[in-house]
Each structure stands twice: as structure tokens, then as C-alpha cells.
Amino acid sequence: MNAPKVRLFMPGLLVQGKSLGLSKDQIHYLANVLRLSTGSKISLFNEEFGEWVGELIELTKKLGVIRINHQLKPSKMEYGVWLAFSPLKKSRTDFIVEKATDLGIERLIPVFTEFTVPSRVNLLRLSAVAREAAEQCGRLSIPLMRKTFSLTEFIKWWPIDRLLFYGDETGNGVSLKAAIEEKKIEGNKNCGFLIGPEGGFSQYEHANLSSISHFQAIDLGPRVLRAETAAIAAISAWEILNQ
Amino acid sequence: MNAPKVRLFMPGLLVQGKSLGLSKDQIHYLANVLRLSTGSKISLFNEEFGEWVGELIELTKKLGVIRINHQLKPSKMEYGVWLAFSPLKKSRTDFIVEKATDLGIERLIPVFTEFTVPSRVNLLRLSAVAREAAEQCGRLSIPLMRKTFSLTEFIKWWPIDRLLFYGDETGNGVSLKAAIEEKKIEGNKNCGFLIGPEGGFSQYEHANLSSISHFQAIDLGPRVLRAETAAIAAISAWEILNQ
DSSP states (O other), rough: EEEEOEEEHHHHHHOOTTTTEEEEHHHHIIIIOOOOOOOEEEEETTTEEEEEEEEEEESSSSEEEEEEEEEEEOOOOOOOEEEEEOOOOHHHHHHHHHHHTTOOOOOEEEEEOOOOSSSSSOHHHHHHHHHHHHHHOOSOOOOOOOOOHHHHHHHHSOOOTTTEEOOOOSSEEHHHHHHHHHTTTTTOOOOEEEEOOOOOOOOOHHHHHTTTEEEEEEEEEEOOOOOOHHHHHHHHHHHHHHH | SOOOOOOEOOOSSSTTTTTEEEHHHHHHHHIISSSOOOTTTTEETTTTEEEEEEEEEEESOOOOEEEEEEEEOOOOOOOOEEEEEEOOOOOHHHHHHHHHTTTSSEEEEEOOTOOOOOOOHHHHHHHHHHHHHHHHHHHHSOOOOOOOOHHHHHHHHHTSSSSSEEEEETOEEEEEHHHHHHHHTTOOOOOOEEETTTTTTOHHHHHHHOOTTTEEEOOOOOSSOOOHHHHHHHHHHHHHTTT
């Protein structure tokens, strides 16, 4: 592998010979954290233009410039499942975003439900967590971070042609394996998951969710999974069942 | 559900009418964290005697006593897959232990490999993480925490009748789904996983692992998964495939 170890997400046009200025955060990361200097090779990527090897042609405390050399990977649209989740406390929300990015989730959708504890999420911070995870795991894309929804808004917004599996902690759902087999959607990425907060969904919310024909309650096994474990377990199993 | 929300793992005999003294940590947790007082109901459990409802009959700063009332769940041996993992940095190792416990892992086995970064693990602390996770997720058992091994010792120790899937980051493994189908071991818990450190296994280690007939290299998908994501993804998929 001649690919540089350091990968930076860089939106916009990537093409041979182009020089690109780095952001303050990127300069800090390259100069102070990784202690790189001019001449170092770095890879730059985004979904529209693929991944390219660039060379640091300037790196001081205030200025960083990379010149693009050659292409490593062609552009590729990365489709994947969507994950809607109730915000949890900070480290557990970060965890969901990081792992979901590693596992190839295409969209992340924070949904506030009746039993959600935090009153807000910092979408900018979560986007940074997703970007860093994408840089580390080799993706070309960064999951799209949706503005937050209430559960009612979310139900109205969710596309009718996309199956949604929601975690049902009351044990009334079908197993994910059975759900996939029944719906015969193996290999189809056109689906998503909704994982509620620690206390599950309220009775009213359960009634709402179960009334939608393209929403399917799933049971994630015999133990009480923490919300973030449930989210990662569901998408891991999905990815591996569809490999 | 009449089950108390607070569950405490309590080794040893559990039987109606028995009074049990609480440890310093348990007293602190009940009195200062949860702010319980005498009369509160708590559930006590272990694998050998099942789960029981007890009542706090004394709780001061120094003394805590619970009297056991009636049984909630009969005793049950909880078998599950085994997870061997390279220690990572502290929070990521804790994460593996917590999620693996939630997901029903029977044994946790820390294995030091060539590219493992930490030089030691605190088994006592990891056992406490596993106990707390078991208390929260409704298990009766706590995963058995093995003393650490070197990879060479581990290979010698691993039982010959237990299939081991090891994560192969070079992409040479078969998919977990294919591995399960090929080996026709669906429904059989008699297996385990080995997940290496961030840098993967060395060439020498790969040669050693691949020479063992009941060890099977698996590929966990197209992205580079962080070690702890790989561990959780593998066992989640396994659990759900075998539901």
C-alpha cells in the first residue's frame, strides 16, 4: 500500500495539480498532533471526486497548503442504511455516531422522543465526530447529519419507500433475522433503523410507530441492551447479514 | 413487572429469609448514588441461585443489610460465545467489556499480541465494568474474566472443540455469514472470536493463526473497523444470526 496513513476529508473539487489551503483545525492536527512537515504525503478525499494523494508544500503555525498529485480511488457514491437515534448523554451519542460511521451508515438522524433525556444535541460536534471516523475508516463519504426531529415529525418525514426497523424493547418485535427473511430485502440498502432512548418508547409512541405499514418492530435478543449497544448491534448484524 | 429496578450481583447462596451484608462499594452505591433507604426493594442475583427480591433492612454509612424475600427467576447456566481481544487504550477496552457483557459473552480473554499497545490491563477494574454491565442488562451471570495470555499461549490454550473466528484485516478471511453457513454451526454457542489490536496481526501471527484447523479467518466488511467496533460487530452479528 502506497496510500498515505493520514486521510483528510476535503469537500469540493479535487484534481491533479490543484493547491488547497487547510483549515485552522487541520493545520493544528497535522503540525501539532501528528508533527508532520512540508514534503509529507497526505490523502484527501470526498465522495464526488474520490481519493487523492497530496503533498504538504507549506506548513507553518498559520498556513497549510497541500498540492494534489495523483488519484488513489475513483469517486463513488456510498449508499448505506440510515440510522435514526434518540440523543443520549454525550459520550454515548458520540459513540453511536463514531461506530455508525465505521459501519457505513449513510444518514444519521437524531430524533427526540418522550423519554429522551438531553434537551439538545450539538450537531456541529457530532458532524466533527463523524468526519474523524470517516477519515480513519477509509470511507469516501461522511454520513449526512440531519437536523433534529421530534418523533412525530420524523414519522411524517420518513420516506414511504424505505423500510424502517425500530427497536421494540417490550419484546413484541420479530427478530431482525426473521424480519429480513420475511421482507426478502437482502442486499437492499434501502432501509433504516430507529433506536429509542434508554427508557424505550412511550405507549403512545408505540401505538404511532406500529400503525405505519413500512415500519417494522424488531426484537434485539433476550437481554436489555443499552440504547447505543442496540443501535450498533442492529446495524452490525444488518451489514453482516447482507455481506 | 414487579421486579425492582436495582439489581446487584451477589455471589453465594441466595435463599428465602437469608440476610446478607453489603460491601462498602454497594453501600456507597445504594445510599449515596441511588439515595435508597431501609424498606427499599432490590434484586439480588447470581447464576447458581437465580434472582431474588430482597428488602433493605438496614442502611447506614457503614452498614447495609438485605433480607431475601422471594425468587424472581430460577437459576440458569448462561452459555455464550467467548471473546478474546487485544487490550486497547482504557476507554476502548472498557467499551468492549461493557458491550460484550450486554451481548451475552460467556468469557472474556485479554490477549497480548505483537502490535498491542498497552503493556498491562487492570483485570480488577475490567471485572467491575463487567459486573456493572451485567447488573444493568438483566444477565444472571458475569462473564468470566481470564488472566491475560500472550498470543502464543492463547493458541495453545484454546479448546480444540471450540471453533475460533479471528478478524483478518488483510481481507483474506471469509465473510462471517459464509463461515457460519459453511460450518453449519447455527444455534451452536460453542465458538469464539479473537479480535486483534488496531494494527492487526503481524505476518508471523497470521501464519500461526492460519495454521490451526479450528481457527477461521473472517472478513468483517469493506471498511477498516476500529478494533472495538470489529469485536462488537462480530458478536452482534453472531447473536442475531443465531437468534
